Amino acid sequence: MSTATAPALGATSRSGVLDRVDARVQAAVPDRLARPVVAVAALATAASAFLAWAYSGSFPGNLTVYGYPGGAQVYVVVLAALTAVVAVVGPTPAGRRFLPAGTTGAVRVLSFGTVAIVLFTVAAIAVEGGGLVWVVWGGFLAVVLALLLLAAGRALRPDERRFRPGVHPAPVEFVVIGLVLGAALFAFVEALAIAEPPVFAAYAIAVATGVVAASRVGWGRVIGAMSGRHSGVTVTAAFLMAAAFPFTQGADNRWLNVAANIGIFATVAIGLNIVVGLAGLLDLGYIAFLGVGAYVGALLSGAAASTIGWHPPFLVIMLLGAASSALFGIIIGAPTLRLRGDYLAIVTLGFGEIFRITVNNLDGSSGPKITNGPNGIPGVPDLKMFGFDFGQPHTIFGVELGYFANYFFFELLLMVFVVIVFVRANASRIGRAWVAIREDETAAAAMGINTVRLKLLAFAGGATLAGMVGTVQAHVTSSVTPDQYQFINSAFLLAAVVLGGMGRVQGALLGSVLLLLLPEKFRFFADKQLLFFGLALVLMMRFRPEGLIPNARRAREFHEHDDEADALGAPPGAPVAHATKVDRL
């Protein structure tokens, strides 16, 4: 009846309370009965989702019907059934083979997800209706059963199985990588298709639970090892999946528009990741560089409101936008990059605001008439390149795609470019010098690194990429105003980088998707967005300071006592070894 901590669960700093609960439950339920008990509890929970939960049919998914789960109930059924299967299959030969890291962690995570959905849904019914009276007994039963399931999960003995991911024939690994990415695309499209916020919340919980559970059974490490062996294939496949996204939306522009915005945001975030994640320069005014590019793009776009008549081809505009932004970056960077840490952050914050205020004042009355001041430059026409009109829907492979798909594809190309720049710079002496500067600037200088010059290179390089993307953004948003380039947007970009995982491309991508998608799904978020956002960041810093997808180096930095600290394998609640590093950012 030992309650020794289980390294595989990352449970080294588990609270004493939970340990005592485990001890009690494990004393009450003999080892050989634990799994059957879990399975029964899980099936009972799944069955309870077939009952009616609500009196009012107005709750999304119509939970008033007996024998037919709807809305969030579906996810309860799925998660609970999965819990039962995992619990039963775990000790079998197949389980040992396909769930190599053990199943206790997964069972606990899955049962936790089930409870979360049940509680959330019942609470939502009560809140929506105006009291617990709106909850039918089936709902209460589901709560009780789910809690029982959660308790039963504690009866399982902790995972102890260590394993080394095996190597499979390349075609098998390709198929697995493809399936995982396909599943990700499917989950994403499915998420977009769910219109009702409560159902979406349940869905989000279910997906997150599934992902964490998959990593607990060892799939995270298996897939991580596979994609590590075939990184080129993985990246290519990921971009193909992204490129397949518009085909799931067809002519409907609603989500394509959001995707186009995410594309811009993510590309800029990756650029910022060079500055912050690699070189360690905390740039709080990065959005200004996007702004420079956007203004260049808008002014030269031939828009009626533009004060410049010249309208060169777009590729020229893009280069000009990148060059102006780089110039701006050098002008700001040259004097300020001698500063370190917090001082640099403050100065960049200031320069970011100077950009916005200057643009606000170049309206003809406070200054020369260039940017139309607060009105900005509206009516930026759609892009036209090589006779291809980005403003028109096009039919590709027999599918008519909304016109935002054109921008999305173009942004993907741009993103590929930025990713290549990021990855290749990182793997060169320049990238090593950046990281060295981040780690110890004095030692870096003593190793022959011209720190000022390399910091300037990172700063200007990041600015160049942002400026390039900015010219595209002007066309996507079709109007450019100073308000789009406020400080808060810099903070958002930085948050996407930190949230996703610094110094890593996937991190910035995931962070961008989450930050732009969630407010779209939860409209009520809109006015409280910053509140949630701050909360999320605080929680992140406490529980997973290395970001959702940390790079291996940072994961080790924060979880050095954790054997499982690989990309996906580190559990979200894992203990934080050295959170102090965070404030250095």
Added chain:
Amino acid sequence: MSTQARPAPTQESSGGPALLEARGVTMRFGGLTAVSSVDLEVRQGEIVGLIGPNGAGKTTFFNCLTGMYQPTSGTVVYKGATLSSKPYLVTSAGIARTFQNIRLFPNMTALENVMVGRHSRTSVGILSAIGRGPKYRREERESDERGRELLAFVGMDGTADMLAKNLPYGDQRRLEIARALASDPGLLLLDEPTAGMNPQETREASVLVRKIRELGIAVVVIEHDMRFIFGLCDRVAVLVRGQKLVEGTPDVVQSDERVIAAYIGEPAAPDSPEETLS
């Protein structure tokens, strides 16, 4: 130049032309004179010890040599050229150093740390790195090879992929030396390389320093371990309160009364000076 091989071993260890010539180096911080008019000459392939009580200004003197401080007055000439006060230029000129308190890049691997040391001997630019041109590939391969070679040289084979901060203490000290050697220096400045080491590790360190000298690299070493210094160095300079007290062979220095006095103190001195510099 980027592919410069190790300097050839020299036949004579002293008597050659001066590799490094520090003349009248003085460093003042406000009213405090940390280093006062110190001269030091280092010839090719020589091992010179720099000793002195705590706060004597040894590390400050090192910082003046490596451009981390701009000396208040005095000049430092290396291979006939006056050194700049920019650390990275000093390193590319051929002077490498280690730090008293280990200053590795903790979250980089051992190999990456050494490869950073190659920075001044490689020249590929950002565009070539992004384009993965032939020069990039050649330099990367060479840096990688040279890095592993140096790790082996300091006795750290097999640790290439370990994070620097997870290395044992002795390895961290050795890694710092490997990183410094990566810049193909003609002169290596070691700041207390055996601090915190046990006698066994100290012996290994002195073997390593001799091996470095065999490569033709001159070494200046600050150390408090007298057995280490006197057993290793060709010449020892004693710094006391910012001034060079004595300089000479270990035997001479060891028996000099002023040195003994500086370390142990003179019994009858009415106002024995307290060392307050750090």
